[in-house]
Amino acid sequence: MLSEVTRTRNIGISAHIDSGKTTLTERILFYTNRIHRIHEVRGKDDAGATMDFMELERERGITIASAATHCEWEGNHINIIDTPGHVDFTIEVERSLRVLDGAVLVLCGVAGVQSQSMTVDRQMRRYRVPRLAFINKLDRSGANPQKVTDQLCEKLKHNAVLMQIPIGAEADFEGVIDLIEMKACYFDGPNGEELRVVDIPEPLIHEAEAAREHMLDVVSMFSDDLMEAILEDHVTDDLIHDAVRAGTLAQELTPVFLGSAYKNKGVQPLLDAVNAYLPSPVDVENTGIDLSNEEAPIALNSDPNKPLVALAFKLEDGRYGQLTYLRVYQGTLAKASSIVNSRTKKRHRVGRLGRMHADQMEEISEASAGDIVALFGIDCASGDSFTDESVQIAMTSMHVPAPVISLFVKPSDKQAEDNLSKALGRFVREDPTFHAGVDEESGQTLIAGMGELHLDVYIERMKREYGVVVETGAPQVAYRETISQRTEFNTTHKKQTGGSGQFGRVAGHLEPMSEGDFEFVSRIRGGAIPTEYLPSVEKGMQSVMGKGSLIGFPITGVRVVVDDGQSHSVDSSDMAFQAAGRKAFREAYRRSKPIALEPVMKLEVEGPNEFQGALLKTVMQRRGTIIGTAEEDGFCRVESEVPLSEMFGYATDLRSMTQGKAEFTMEFSRYVAVPAEIQRGLVSEFGAKLSVEEED
Amino acid sequence: MYRKFLNARSPLRLLEAGLHGGLGPGNLGVVVAGRGVGKTSFLVGVALDELLRSGTVLHVSMEETVAHVRAYYDTIFEDLASTTHLEDEARVHREIDRLRRIRVYPRQALTPDKLRDAIKMEREAGSVPALVVVEGLDLETLQAEELQDMKDLAEELAAEIWFSYSSLDERIEGVPATVQRFDPLVSVVVSLEPQGDVVALRALKDHDNPDLSALHVSLDPRTLLLVRA
CATH class of the missing domain: 2.40.30.10 (Translation factors)
Incomplete structure (x- = not known):
């Protein structure tokens, strides 16, 4: 059975938006007999390329969702995970990078290494994904594979080496010369499906030999046997293949292949390379x-x-x-x-x-x-x-963090309302960090999640997948409140309005607790409060924690210790002790010097070194704490912690400060006390809101 | 314990006393030890002491990630906080996070030029370090002029700069030749040597002071904390 596993390749095809990734995927599926007709990406024939099936993607000509598709080539199973090519959808990208073992980095033969290629390449490096490069669009005018290979070395710091050289250039691009077998490959037939392997044309022999010599120079670093064979002049194809594979798996070598997917050239040798050089699942830890x-x-x-x-x-x-x-x-x-x-x-x-x-x-x-x-x-x-x-x-942590941001959504009409609930139901099922519900006070639909972008993606999907256009309110940060000191209470609830009255007294204290939202501890001795009423006290107290009196947000991190109380044989009841609990908590809470807490995000922002000052500045301007900076290969990554409330509009600011060359990832880190001046602002805002409500 | 008591009772005060006032602003110091003996723990201990006294620290390293260096600080801080029952631990922790900057240069040589650029960048971003910890600068190949440059930088910033040096041998007889050749530029050299259950600290050079008295400080290899010997 293990041999089956070694014949599997889980690969991603990753690229800049217009490098022709979807066309390449389409051709791969055609040559592996998974589809029987070739479509074009931008809907020349309505069907659209096969991988690109979400409506949103069809419209934009890009792929957002990662679908997996299976095909077979020369007896190997190849699963292609279609990774998103757009920078903003990093959660999706990272999740797909997790499941793949190797990747093909597609580069445009004309535009070469673009900023987007840098992003996806860095992500792959972070996940230690071995990769091959495919330089596409060699039929276009201005295409230059050597230039792009040099850029791979210089800009992306790959040890990239051409495994082929082109036959003809631009409009005259006809095929490739394989530098291992030293043969010319042409792609005949209406769709390039008939491979014709012949001797290298005379005028290219010299160039091919020089290129092979260079390739052997680079590749022999990964195999002593090959090095020896070169010196003794008995190089075999297998020795070269083994060395290329070793270098690729160690992520120290990037073999480069050439073609034009659109013109049906160079795809089959690339598939051979996927089989030969990219890892099987057993090669990956x-x-x-x-x-x-x-x-x-x-x-x-x-x-x-x-x-x-x-x-x-x-x-x-x-x-x-x-x-x-x-x-x-x-x-x-x-x-x-x-x-x-x-x-x-x-x-x-x-x-x-x-x-x-x-x-x-x-x-x-x-x-x-x-x-x-x-x-x-x-x-x-x-x-x-x-x-x-x-x-x-x-495979991933079981911890699901609570949402840190919310916003109101309002469907534009009745039809949209029905579809909205369908959409929300589905999103909530799919993603445990996405929440949806109805706000009790306003009766409006509220969605909540882990960041501005997170919610934006779902608003976009509502529109595209369910045809729901919604109006959105301003994003609201999910603040919390907590107590800052131990506070005693001794509260009596007493009501006598004819008939049986209500009576309950509870005493004890509140104290701050660093982990968890609420804990109820009873140290009642001698039945001062009958055991059956203790849950009533707890319930009463918990019922007021949903909305604190400081800024109107949920209260967290409170331990309640009840150690004394009093009951009445007739007038005490569940209801009376719930009321006593509510009253005790409210009164003690006010005296406990409550403080506001805000969600702080872990922000990593990365870009070319010349923008390092600007990157640091974007963090400093946002009450951020810079943890550190890593510099590597001309790039720097600034790691920091920034309050979520300061992060609105960050993507736009960052783009304008760095000419779009930097990108960031952000995730919730923890709740932290807000600075005093900010707390004063939040308190007066809450006060104003309360007085408006009273006037109403 | 409150922070001011913790600072007063810090073993670093003993170290300073032993070194006749510590390294001092504008000076360069080197900690010498065999591999894995505890140079990073010593340097993080020195840095935490500075941070707890509200000083700013820049930690430069060739580690792979910032998170790796930060984990060192977090672990040692948490041990320190729990052994001293530090009051208001979370707030103090946040404050030292704010005062400390980490810079890592994975898979590449750290050069004096990079160090200078790093300090310049941090200054522009509003942080002038009072203490700079440099791990991984290759002292073997470093030129005296380059170290002079570092010394000038330390003086300009009125900062202390600590370097680490790995010796091949765990036993350290005196100032290693590699460090000795920089003689007037390096003010303080201390060594770390395993002795029984602890790692002992010894002054090999203390400014111009010929009296290298005992430091009375050691490193607890279990908690990685500096302790009174």
Whole structure:
């Protein structure tokens, strides 16, 4: 079975928006017989390229969602994970980079290495993804593969080497010369499907020999055997292949291939290279986290006989209903077996299992370590892990942070209202960090998530996928309140209005607690408060924590200790003690010097070194704390912590300060006390809001 | 314990006493030890002491990531806070985060020019370090003029700059030749040597003072904290 795993390649095709990534993918699927007709990207024939199936993508000519498609080449299984080419969707990009083992970096033969190529390349470097380069569009005027290869070396610091040279240039581009076999390849037939391998044309022999010599020079650094063979003049093709593979897997060499996907040239040799040089799942180390051991990292083994561990990396609602794309990291996933979601602990039965080819499907009966498959009808979120229950392993942390930002959305009409709830229902299912609900006070729909961009993506998807146009309110930061000192209370609730009255007294103290929202501790002795009423006190206290009296936000981090009280044999009741609890908490809270807390984000911003000053400035201007700066290969990455309330409009500011050459990632870090002057502002804002409400 | 008591009782006060006033602004110091003996812990200990007294620190390293260096500080700070029952730990932690800047140069040589640029960049971004910790500058290949440049920089900033030097041997007899050749430029050289359960600190050079008395400070290899010997 292990031999099956070694014949699998999970690859990404990553590129700048207009480098022809989708066309290349389309051609790959054509040559591997997954599709039988070639479409063009920008809808010359309405069908659109196969990988590009979301409406949004069709319109823009770019791919946002990462679909996985399966094909076979020379006996190998190749799963192509379509990574987003747009910089803003970094969560999607990073999630797809996680599931792939190798990648093809597509570069435009004319434009060369663009800022976007730098971004995706750095992301791949961060995830240690071995890659090949494919220089596309060699039929265009101004295309220059040597120049682009030099840029790979200079701008991206790759050790890039041409494995081919072109036959003819620009409009006369006819094919490529393979520098290992020293043969010329032409791509005949109406769609370039007939490969013709012949001797190198006479005028190019000299150039090819020089290029091969250079290639051998570079490649022999990765193999002593090859180096020796060169000295003794008995170089074999296999020795070269092994050395290129070794260098590529170590991410110290980038073999460069040439072609024009649009003109159907150079794609088949690229597929050969994917098979020969990119890693199989067993060549890559994968780690999960051990839930039975405080989320410690644990190595996974691409062995089909080990316990199952799989990651749901993408959900889709399509013509087959809800599809869940899974990568199997370990073990085997079989039809009719039962699997458990590590987050929800829910058990699911594996119904249909499929290999997806964009929007067509092939049913299979099992998938094993290294495979990428689609499951049907499983209710889960993307990022969830599945096991066969014999192990407690997940691929991502189980911790789901609370949302830090919210905004009101208002559908434009009645029709939109129905679709809106459908859309929200689906998004909430897909993404545990996205929340939606109705605000009790205003009756409006409120959505909440992990950042401005996070919510923007969903607003955009509402429009594209569900046709819902919404008006949005200003984004609201999810502040919190907490107490800053221990505060005693001794409160009596007493009401006597004829008939049976209400009576309850509670005494104790509130104290700050660094972890958790609320804790209720009873130190009642001798039945001062009857045991059955203690839950009433707790309930009463908790009921007022949803809205603090300082700035009107939820209260967190409070431990309540109740150590005394009093009850009445007739007048005490559940209701009376709930009321006493509410009153005690409210009164004590006011005296506890409450403070406001704000969400602070971990911000990483990265760009060319010459903008380092500007990058630091963007952080300083936003009440940020600079943790540190890493400088590498002409780029710098500034790591910092910045309050979320200061981050609105950051993307635009950053773009204008750095000519669009920098990008950032941001995630929630923790709640931190706001500075005194900001707290004063929040308090007076809340006061103004209250007085308006009173006037109403 | 409140921070001011913690500062007063810091073993670094003993170190300063042993060194007749410490390294001092405008001066260069070197810590010498075998690999893995605790140079980083010593330097982070010195830096934390500065941070807890509201001084600014720049930590320059050839580590892979900023997070790696920060983790050192966080671990040592948390140990310090828990062993001393520090009051208001979270607030103090945030304040030292604000006062400290980390710079890493992964997979490349750290040169004096880069160091100068780094300090310049930090100054422009509003942080003038009172203490600079430099790990990974290759003292073997460093020219005396380059170190003179560092000394000028230290004087200009009125900052202390600490460097680390890895010796091949865990036993350190005296100032290593590599450091000795910079003689007048380096004011203080201390060594770290494992002695039983602790790592002992010894002054090898203390300004122009011929009396290299005992420092009474050691490094606890378990907590990585500087402690009274």
